[in-house]
Amino acid sequence: MESTSSDDEESLRDNNVDLNDDNLEHHLTLDVSNHLAESDNIFSSHQQFSENPEPFVGMEFESEEAAKLFYMAYASRIGFSVRISKSRRSRNDESIIMRRFVCSKEGYHMKKENFDDGKKKRRRPTIREGCNAMIEVIQKYYGRWVVTKLVTEHNHIVAAPSRVRYIAPEEYADMEPFLGMEFPSHEAAQTFYYAYASRIGFDVRIRLSRRSTRDESFVMRRFVCTKEGYAPLEENSDESKKKRNRTPTREGCKAMFEVMKKDYDRWIVSKLVMEHTHDLAIAPSKVHYIQSQTEVVVLAKSGTVNREKPVALANSGPQHVEAFGGFNNLPSIDQDPRIDARDPRQTAYGLEDTQRLLDYFKRKQDQNPTFFYAFQVDKTNCLTHAFWADGKAKMSYFCFGDAVTLDTSYKENKYMMPFVMFTGVNHHFQSVIFGCGLLTDESEASFIWLLENWLIAMCGRPPASLVTDHHDVISNAVSKVLPNTHHRLSKWYILNRLKEKFSNFYILHPTFEADLMKCIHESETVEIFEVRWKSLLDNYDLNESSWLHFLYNIREKWVPVYHKNIFTAEISVTQKPESLNKLFEKYFNTKTTLEVFSSILEHSLAGWYDRESLEDFASSYTSPVLKTPSSMLKQVSEIYTRTVFDIFQEEFVESLGYFVDKIEDGAICKYNVAKDEDVETSCTVMYDPLEKRTSCSCCKFESSGILCRHILRVFLTVDVRLVPEYYIIKRWTKDAKTAFVG
Structure with missing residues (x-):
């Protein structure tokens, strides 16, 4: 009982x-x-x-x-x-x-009245x-x-x-x-x-x-x-005392x-x-x-937009907001063309806020000379722009700065502090920060200033690829400061905006999203993507959609098949590292003072560094479970981190279900690798028996640094039992950070 x-x-x-x-x-x-x-x-x-x-x-x-x-x-x-x-x-x-x-x-606790009903009562702690x-x-x-x-x-x-x-x-x-x-x-x-x-x-x-x-x-x-x-009614025993009416x-x-x-x-x-x-x-x-x-x-509170009017911190000088091109000027499928209205932000922080943030930066640099910061003020000495990166951010960039994302999500919410982050992924596929900034206006000159100072902090070494949201001023700034970096647009940002604009259409056509994802993520060649995209527009009668025509015109910037030979650290379309932006967007709003902001940010980032350390420890002192007794799996289990090994092992196990057909022999052998004789999923693998060098038309290794199932299947066919050293990228190994010198 x-x-x-x-x-x-x-x-x-x-x-x-x-x-x-x-x-x-x-x-x-x-x-x-x-x-x-x-x-x-x-x-x-x-x-x-x-x-x-x-x-x-x-x-x-x-x-x-x-x-x-x-x-x-x-x-x-x-x-x-x-x-x-x-x-x-x-x-x-x-x-x-x-x-x-x-x-x-x-x-x-108040003692309850004890009614003796014959039942044995238990003493409550x-x-x-x-x-x-x-x-x-x-x-x-x-x-x-x-x-x-x-x-x-x-x-x-x-x-x-x-x-x-x-x-x-x-x-x-x-x-x-x-x-x-x-x-x-x-x-x-x-x-x-x-x-x-x-x-x-x-x-x-x-x-x-x-x-x-x-x-x-x-x-x-x-x-x-x-x-x-x-609520129980209170008895008023003293008529002489006036009681105030409480809201029920x-x-x-x-x-x-x-x-x-x-x-x-x-x-x-x-x-x-x-x-x-x-x-x-x-x-x-x-x-x-x-x-x-x-x-x-x-x-925490729900992420709904704060309806309260934000408190202005401090203002000086005229208001200025740069007009953004691209998405904000495109019409929705179910409404008239319009431009998203955005209230202008303040052009500068107050003098007191500015001085406190500058003092904070100076203290950090005194504690550690590797701390970098850049400051820009207006004619009244009020902060307009700031950028900073500590020693850990520099170390992370040295080891994992080949693929970088510039997160400017604050632009989607006018109440959010204009906080930007340079981020990437480490060898555990966790998000890491390469630097932070504050921008009080959204002009091309501001983003040029931000990128230039970030590049200085990172010792002048540009990344192989940079992902940003789609805005003309950002694209122009990237092309001027990082001309040799492959600039891509955030696929996740584009798909989220598309779903937002097409919300009613998604409801009316439940199969549309699955067909769109298949077109974008599963097209192994440009030709297959083109055919699927045209079929998508025809099947859903969307040939007149200005939105989809715009996305098609910039497809080379965001559709994976167009940049699959560029390293982006995207291991899988189903895996996306946790967004650091969620860590800040709820609480770092325009009401937050810079002093509180900098303090909270410092303690928050400490948690991310701790997560990396814990995963380092776990990868070094635990062994993964092998799904098959393969010498290749045993080899990489001792080299890769736990997260990367799990991804490699999944590719290895999946490779066992593929068929291999040699279609050309010679110094360079050519193989067709497919599953269930499906032409759309087949890939071409080139293999050099002498050098044990190989390449695949899917370009998974080029984009992620992890061998694909097609190459692994060919390795099994030609009796390659260990992964050649060339195909083990250090940034995914347990020793990824050993070469860094602070």
């Missing part, structure tokens, strides 16, 4: 609220400011807002949200969770003027231990929030979680809850439903839990909308999500109500913070 307890856990309100479960699992929902950093190091051992990471009486914050974020980060680093214990409002305008944050173990740890902040007359009370000692053991995970609601963008949905744990179910709620536009609390009679572990959790039920937060909403634990340790959605009795928010206001004994999950 299971027991049931009502865990009526509200999202943080202004009243005394407890957000804890009986097994030390803590759930905290805080309205966190946009300064929140999206990274595993968000709650690192280094304080983001002060050089002194410990709180102290008299400590000041710009806002209540900043104080919340500071104490939440401090609590997670030390090893306890937080709730709001007390608030005080102004009698003038009902605004909050005092907040008291306490340890979740503060106070004691209490999570309240009378802890006095707390911090209280009060808003002063000059607008700052000041710490007025502080207790740092705890009367219980504290232990920091072992890791922090960041979850964006967009990770579940295509997933709707349904009955029978399975999860590996109730925490995973909670994370999913919080992400769904954040994306849809409502907030969540835990309404009901049930525990096992055997070991007190959870066997059922019920999550509900925060507007579920009705409960509206009897029935929306809920219940999961139950099954025998095979999976959690199943057993009850589900999707409908709400109230209007949903355009964008939810909460950042969900879920802490257990082992980890912290930060679930």
